[in-house]
Amino acid sequence: MKTQLLRHALIPATLALSAPIAMAAPETYTLDPTHTAVEFKIDHFGFSAPSGKWMSIDGTLILDEEAPEESSVTLTIDIADVITGVPDLDAHLKTEDFFFVDEYPEATFTSTDVLLTGYATAKVTGDLTLRGVTKPVTLDVKLNKIGENMMGLKTAGFTATTTLTRSDFNMGTYAPGLADDVTLVIESEANLASE
Template sequence: MRALRYLVLAGLVSAAVSAQAAPVTYKMDPTHTLVLFSWNHFGYSNPTANIGIGDGTIVFDDKDPSKSSVDVTLPLADLDTHVSKLDEHLKKADFLDADKYPTMTFKSTKVQAEGGNKYKVTGDLTVHGVTKPVTLDATLNKSGEHPMMKVQTVGFDAVATLKRSDFGVGAYVPNISDEIKVRITTEASVPKADTAATK
């Protein structure tokens, strides 16, 4: 009888661990997400543009990161350099051509743990109608219940370096650098409706 109880207990523990290990879907918070692009201008300055997310989903499995994924849409209408004339120019046909290509997208194809809280996130980035593979170096900042929203939340930073000419946006190279540095910071939470459904 005691052996049976141990078997039942072991089964319950195993089920609980399996439930905890399941991938969790998080929605990225636009008010706490920055997607920053910076470049060099004639060697004199390094301007930065922020492109806010239109929609972003992170599926994260801390036990098996290979089951994780990222899917993000970035509307160029929200591009902001804090200089209105520069915003207008970047959206014109010689750069991003926002009228013809109004969004940028990133869809991951692989997530790999690098040890500790570090991850390699490889995926397809589509800019200016061109899709190329890119890899983000991501860091998990924190995971847990958000103290204000009372929902499970994760926070990540990520960086990458791209060549804009790879996406057909190579105007004025090399005076305006081909190399673009990308820095992302985000918070993402389990939608409250999903949280209520699991209780």
């Protein structure tokens, strides 16, 4: 009798353990334009390293917390919205010497691979299209935090860095005096998209 009771108790437990574990589905996040910026810094003939930034950025992040290497991101940057704090420099950067925004007003980045390098770090490789040229670029990405923001939205915050070579994108004006390599830092918050 005790054996039969034990058998009947074990069957449901065994079935429960053998059932597939529900995995969290990848989630779609939208970049928050008020908390996202791309900053660039460049050596200016050895005298200083001035910077500028873009804040007109659209993007979508597909975040898979169970399998982060399956995550992906797409970005579109309004290159014509470059900000340096110096109006004459902003105007020059928009010309054919540099970004040539009349012909190429946007830059895009589409990830192609995510390689985890630590608990909250990864190398995200993708295709960057800038001034009509597409090149592979790798971002060093750090996940700063995932949680609920002050507005009650689930938010993921990231910092990403990389170095671009201007001449790769037909923007080698004044190189090498004005450095050919440019450092980029991306600070971004992305909010979970509503259903």
